[in-house]
Amino acid sequence: MNITNLSKIALSALMRNKFRAFLTMLGIIIGVASVIAMLAIGEGSKKSIQQQISSMGSNLVMVMPGSQMMGGVQQGNASSKALETRDVTAIREACPSITAVSPEVRGGGQVVAGGNNWPTTFYGGDVNYLDIKKVEVKAGRMFTEQEVNAAAKVCLIGQTVADNLFGTEVDPVGQTIRFRNIPVKVIGLLEEKGENTFGMDQDDLLIGPYTTVQKRILAITHINAILSSAVSEEATTQAVTEITAAMRASHRQAEGEEDDFQIRTQAELVSTFSSISDILTTLLGAISAISLLVGGIGIMNIMYVSVTERTREIGLRMSTGGRGRDILMQFLIESVMLSVIGGIFGIVLGVVASSVIGNLTGWPIAVMPEAVALSFVVCTAIGIFFGWYPARKAANLNPIDALRFE
């Protein structure tokens, strides 16, 4: 008997017990739907983290003081040395793979305007600081080179700080605020960036010339970090090599000595967080896969019932010339149909659920075609695996015993 005929028989057998077939499929439907939804959510959150990280700056390469850390543990015994503005100059002169470099100085403190005050962080940078960090000016202007040289008491204000100090009515540009009691003039308002994936408000900040933050506010001579932009994502590795060399020269480090600074790149950050999110996705997927397994056991159970119920039918089929193989295939196709039809419903449900969750969380939820294809393969496999024993039981029946079965 050929596959088409066997499929017809299997389908009509299922149609005879529609509700039972549906209940049996339910296990598979829920299993497949949750696998697809979980993978989509995992993938969506990963993409969202990647977007967040890339919005932190353009191909950012950061230099920070301190020797290389691994899992929070200092490696080796190399001393760390504070970063200084001449390191920035050294990098600017020696590294062709970067387009921009800026020092970063930051300090936390209370900011006051009128009767309102608000705790925030004041970041200091060079004139290209906003480009490196991918921040736009919404109103007003960026500070100038002269203002950097003069350590002018000017700043750009983040939306959160502006809202808390001035409310929504007053235009913050042109106002004077006091940060740690030092009056600073607001010359621009920054474009909103919202919260990042880690729940940090990226609009809760002030940005001004690094000289201002360094000398007038913190009264320090070093800088906290050096930010630079590689010419492209691929050039990041090259940039790291160049910056390392420039930094070692600037710090006069001997050969064989360990770096007394550390370099972090955006690409590195992306891969770290991607791998965390991959682990989560795998975990969620594995938990959902268990429900798929339970669904498969449900199919096996109902196939056993079906074989027992239809023992006389099996006997009749054998008496009219059905071979063991024909009977085996008939029941196998029936169980594969159960699981594959369940799988199709599950895929539909999973896609719908994913997009609903996507709308609720605002994540770029992406249903992976691989997940859909995999579900299909897995469902077929489940049908064959869990249908095999009941089908074989049917195929191995003795014709006369099957015919006489009551």
Added chain:
Amino acid sequence: MKKEIISIHQLRKDFHVGEVTVHALRSVDLSIREGDFVAIMGTSGSGKSTMLNILGCLDKPTSGSYLLDGTDVSNLSKNELARLRNLKLGFVFQSYNLLPRTSALENVELPLFYNNSVKPRERRERAMAALGAVGLADRVHHMPNQLSGGQQQRVAIARSLVNDPVVILADEATGNLDTRTSYEIMALFQDLNAKGKTIVFVTHEPEIAGFTTRNVHFRDGSIVKQHAVENPGSAREMLTTLPVETD
């Protein structure tokens, strides 16, 4: 002399139930030739069904030989036996054994499904022809539960015919039917036999056996008597003598 379709020699069949051994058949010799219409008779438990199941290759004898249409079936594999049942044998059961919720036509098509050389078109045509031959041309799309017992048995007969077997095996095919319907079914079998079909028919009703051409009597698993029927009655004629049912 006509060709020998069934040749049985020294056939035995024992059943073991717990400690007890039941000798259902003890040294049976039987020969059935092409065109025979044989009634197998005997009291309940005498081994008639056991005999028929072995003839139908549904069960294997404990010992003895069985040649079906020249083939020794004792050494055949399960698949070869299935093929033999498909091509050479047709069954009619007491309880019809139709597939539920499956139309008469599809029930009749069943044996052809297991015959790969028959294409879908031919399958349909042959099933229609078989249903026509049993007088059910107007019931092809009915489900078994929409047919009377007699009609269901006709569908079963059509199913046994459709693959053009060398022999039709019927076990108490009229056992569930009233007299009139039994005669109708017997008339059908007589027609088939008149066209040359070999039929083995198990019954314990002498009246029914009177429509066949040869009677074989079983007792305690052995053949005790067999004889040709002189002037077998015509079931169709008998039907006309039955009083017309009035309510």
